[in-house]
Amino acid sequence: LTCSLEAVTAQLAETAEMDGAQKKEVRLLEIYGKWRNAMQRGQLHKLQENYDTLELDLERAHSLCQDMSTEMTQMEQRCASAVSNHCSEVAQRDSRIAELSGQLQAASVNEVRSQEVAQ
Numbered sequence: 001l002t003c004s005l006e007a008v009t010a011q012l013a014e015t016a017e018m019d020g021a022q023k024k025e026v027r028l029l030e031i032y033g034k035w036r037n038a039m040q041r042g043q044l045h046k047l048q049e050n051y052d053t054l055e056l057d058l059e060r061a062h063s064l065c066q067d068m069s070t071e072m073t074q075m076e077q078r079c080a081s082a083v084s085n086h087c088s089e090v091a092q093r094d095s096r097i098a099e100l101s102g103q104l105q106a107a108s109v110n111e112v113r114s115q116e117v118a119q
Helices: 005-016 021-118
Strands: none
Touching: none
């Protein structure tokens, strides 16, 4: 069944030549019904194609979101590790500063005592 306007017009012209008004009306309704069904099938086919395309797009978007979520989790882990390492380094520096400060105080006290003894 073709659903072009020319085909429908040709079938309508054939129907116009038939005997009896009732036969013409029935035939016109048949032709129109077939033409409308064909058009609807074509539209439904297009809608199905659009739906399939949208479904694929949705699957791709979902996959992309999962990939991004995984990347975000990995980034959070790297950041947490970097912060932890930095805090550990700062604590080690603070400890070393305290140690050196204690040594400096002890050396200073020893120096003062040495000078007192020398006098």
